[in-house]
Amino acid sequence: MYPSKFGYEAPRSLDELSSLLNRYGDDAKILAGGQSLVPMMKLRFAAPEVLVDINGIPGLDYHREDPDGTLRVGALCRHVTLERSALLAAKHPLMAAAAPLIADPMVRSRGTMVGSICHSDPQGDWASVLLALGGHMVALGPRGRRTIAAGHFSLGPFQNALQPDEIALEAVIPAPTGQRSGTYLKLERRVGDFATAGVAMALETSDGRVVRAGIALTGVGPSNIAATEAAQALVGKPLSEESIEQAAQLAAAAAQPRGDHRGSAAFKRHVVATFIRRGLARGEAVAA
Amino acid sequence: MSYGRSVEVVETAENVRRITITVNGERRVVEVEPRLLLAHLMREGLGLTGTHFGCDTTNCGACTVLFDGEPIKSCTMLAVQADGHEVTSVEGLGTHSELDPVQEGFQAEHGLQCGFCTPGMMMASKALLNRNASPTEEDVRWALSGNLCRCTGYQNIVKAVLWAADKQRLSGPAAAGDTSSEEHVS
Numbered sequence: 001m002y003p004s005k006f007g008y009e010a011p012r013s014l015d016e017l018s019s020l021l022n023r024y025g026d027d028a029k030i031l032a033g034g035q036s037l038v039p040m041m042k043l044r045f046a047a048p049e050v051l052v053d054i055n056g057i058p059g060l061d062y063h064r065e066d067p068d069g070t071l072r073v074g075a076l077c078r079h080v081t082l083e084r085s086a087l088l089a090a091k092h093p094l095m096a097a098a099a100p101l102i103a104d105p106m107v108r109s110r111g112t113m114v115g116s117i118c119h120s121d122p123q124g125d126w127a128s129v130l131l132a133l134g135g136h137m138v139a140l141g142p143r144g145r146r147t148i149a150a151g152h153f154s155l156g157p158f159q160n161a162l163q164p165d166e167i168a169l170e171a172v173i174p175a176p177t178g179q180r181s182g183t184y185l186k187l188e189r190r191v192g193d194f195a196t197a198g199v200a201m202a203l204e205t206s207d208g209r210v211v212r213a214g215i216a217l218t219g220v221g222p223s224n225i226a227a228t229e230a231a232q233a234l235v236g237k238p239l240s241e242e243s244i245e246q247a248a249q250l251a252a253a254a255a256q257p258r259g260d261h262r263g264s265a266a267f268k269r270h271v272v273a274t275f276i277r278r279g280l281a282r283g284e285a286v287a288a
Numbered sequence: 289m290s291y292g293r294s295v296e297v298v299e300t301a302e303n304v305r306r307i308t309i310t311v312n313g314e315r316r317v318v319e320v321e322p323r324l325l326l327a328h329l330m331r332e333g334l335g336l337t338g339t340h341f342g343c344d345t346t347n348c349g350a351c352t353v354l355f356d357g358e359p360i361k362s363c364t365m366l367a368v369q370a371d372g373h374e375v376t377s378v379e380g381l382g383t384h385s386e387l388d389p390v391q392e393g394f395q396a397e398h399g400l401q402c403g404f405c406t407p408g409m410m411m412a413s414k415a416l417l418n419r420n421a422s423p424t425e426e427d428v429r430w431a432l433s434g435n436l437c438r439c440t441g442y443q444n445i446v447k448a449v450l451w452a453a454d455k456q457r458l459s460g461p462a463a464a465g466d467t468s469s470e471e472h473v474s
Contacts, residue, residue, distance in 0.1 A: 001344050008305065008322035008368055031366075038364045039346045042325075051322065055369060080358065104434025105412065106349060109358040110365065191433035192347060 003041035007050040011057060014140065017167060022142060024050045026164040031055070032075055033111035035103065036119045054167070063087065069175030071095075075115070075168060079108035092173070094182035094202045098129045101184060104192040118168050120154040120223070123194035126171075127154060127224040129184060132200035132214035132231075135173045141166035154223045178206035185275040186218065189262065195219035196262040199251070199275040203234065210234045215247065215276065220268050221256035230254060230276070239280065248276040307371035311336070312380030320367045327351045329367035330377055338378035338407045342436070349435035352408035353377045359415040361434075378407035381414060389455040390414050390448075399448030401439035409435050413449045423453055 009028075011017040021028055029048035031037060032055070040046040054060065060076035063085060071092065073082070082088055083099040102108055102116070102125055116126045117137065130137075130150040137148045139162055148161050155161055162168060186198035198218030204211050213231040216224055230250035234243050257268035304319050311334060318333055330339040330353065342350030344363050351363040354376040362375075382388035390410045393399065400406045409432060416423055416431035423431070428449045429442070437445060 002325070002328075003323045005303070005321075005323055007303070008366075010368075010371075031369075034366070034369075035346065035364060038325075038366065041323075042344070042363075051366075053366075053369060104349070105415075105431055106352055106359050106361045106434045107346065107364075109355070109360045 001042040003038070004044060004047040006041075006048055008053065009050060010053045010055070013057060014167075017052065017054060017057060018140070018142060018165075020050075020052050021165040021167065024052070028052050028164070030118075030167060032115035032118075033078065034115075035107045035111035036116070036121065060169075065091075066175075071173040071175075073113050073171045073173075075170060076112055077114070079103070079111050079113065079116075080105075082113060083108060091180065093180060094129055094132060094184055094200055095173070097182070098125050098184035098186075098200065101125060101186045101188075101198075107192070114168050114171050117153065117171060118160050118162065120156070120158050120160045121194075122157055122221060122223050123219040124224065125184065125186065125195065125198055125200075125218055128198060128200040128216035128218040130171055130173070131216035131224055131226045132182070132202040133173045134202075134212070134214055135171060137171055138169045139163075139166040140169040145169070147172070151226055157222055176204045176212075178204035178211040180204055182214075183279045185279050187271050187275075194262075197255075197257070197268045197271040197275070199272055199279060201276065201279045203239070203280075205239070208238050209236060210239055210243075211236075213247075215251055217251065217255050217272055219257075219262075220272060225254055225256065227251040227254040234280075241281065244277060244280045247280065248273040251276050305368050305371070307368055309370045309372070310374040312376055318367075322366060322368045324367045325363055326353070326365045326367045326370055326375070327362035329370075330362060330375070333367070336377050336379050340404055340407055342404065342408070347436065348405070348408070349412065350405050350408040352411040352435065354411055354415055357415070357418065359412045376411070376414075378410055381410060388414070389452040389459070390417065392455060393448035393450075393452035394445070397444050397448040397451050399440065399445045405435060405437045405439075409437065409445055413452065416449070417453055417456060421453065421457055423449070425450065 009020050027049035031051050031053045060074040062074040063077045065071050079102045088096040113126045116124045135150050137153050139146050153161050182202035184200050187196040195218045197220050200216045202214040213234040215227040215231040230247040233246040252269040252273040255269050255272050257265040259265045306319050308317050330336045340350040342348035346364045351361055352359050353362045356374050382391050390413050412432055412435050428446050
């Protein structure tokens with residue numbers, strides 16, 4: 001299958017990219033890893049006028065921590081880099097758990113975390129991770145940089161909050177306020193399939209109490225869902241069977257699943273609650 | 289996000305790009321239309337038909353090649369993106385007289401029946417062994433989790449890769465050598 005014809009630009013700097021986006025506006029589409037965009041173009045679901053390939057722009061493939069512990073993941077940081085990252089393995093249990101569950105090994109070689117979040121597929125895993133961690137995206141445009149909170153970034157299926165002349169420069173995870181723990185659990189029919197359901201869990205504890213909690217759901221609604229009430233049920237007290245059960249019930253209630261070939265709505269809600277019980281109670285929320 | 293077409297893109301000389309890629313160690317200069325997929329360039333442009341189109345929808349892994357040492361699906365990358373990069377296909381693994389240990393392993397352990405998925409399986413296996421000389425069965429299954437086979441039930445494929453790992457270890461680092469780099473693609 002061939003994509004429709006398109007113009008191809010490969011800027012070598014952010015300045016060059018900026019002027020291209022300014023020139024082409026909404027006719028341009030940014031190509032990073034291409035693991036969602038290229039298949040969509042082949043199927044003619046997407047037919048951008050101009051493809052702006054950012055892979056030649058140096059310095060965007062980073063993931064690094066600021067001195068204060070803020071984590072920044074650049075627009076060209078591939079899934080595989082995060083999967084192999086010693087930094088994530090040591091300090092970011094939720095991200096380290098999610099990275100190897102993205103698609104399959106070959107897709108992980110090319111695809112990027114930032115691109116996946118921009119794609120705004122409700123079955124994308126990284127957007128849930130960012131929601132659970134209370135992160136944000138940094139957009140760069142002609143008016144400079146602006147931050148967009150994870151909860152405001154996706155506007156619905158395949159729609160994000162970026163303006164046509166903006167690029168998502170990086171995803172940012174704030175520094176923890178306590179001891180970090182968390183995990184990502186995902187049910188898929190086979191490797192590489194989209195999630196039947198996925199749950200991202202991020203906890204921060206201090207003096208035996210949960211001081212911050214984030215729970216987000218994948219594949220059970222028109223967007224990734226922040227299960228705020230479920231997370232709130234865990235905060236301000238030690239983790240207990242009661243609070244976990246409460247969170248499991250509230251998260252299942254927050255899900256908005258539709259029955260499809262992957263399972264009924266009731267089944268998906270059940271999976272959400274089960275994942276919360278497993279992730280939080282069975283010690284799978286490995287401390288960082 | 290709008291994909292409306294406000295301008296007609298006509299095919300002109302400007303819409304053909306000249307790219308330089310290193311394929312199986314050989315520098316090639318080719319002209320490609322931007323929408324040409326890497327898998328099409330390999331098969332039709334360069335005559336390297338060992339890279340197979342299976343599903344053409346990023347599912348099956350039959351088109352797997354190494355791109356700067358990392359396994360990728362060549363049906364899901366534009367050929368123009370390979371400009372300045374190294375691509376290794378199954379034709380670059382070994383020669384008829386001197387097979388790569390991975391190829392020998394597939395032969396020794398009956399790692400194929402119809403053979404359609406085999407080039408992709410072998411390239412994904414090669415990428416694994418380049419990084420991990422002593423993989424466990426679990427490591428092998430994980431590395432091949434993006435490659436589909438409809439014949440073998442995978443058992444003999446996994447055995448073939450473990451066989452190749454043993455062979456490489458026994459033959460020493462020189463025999464396990466591969467020219468592909470392990471640097472991260474950026």
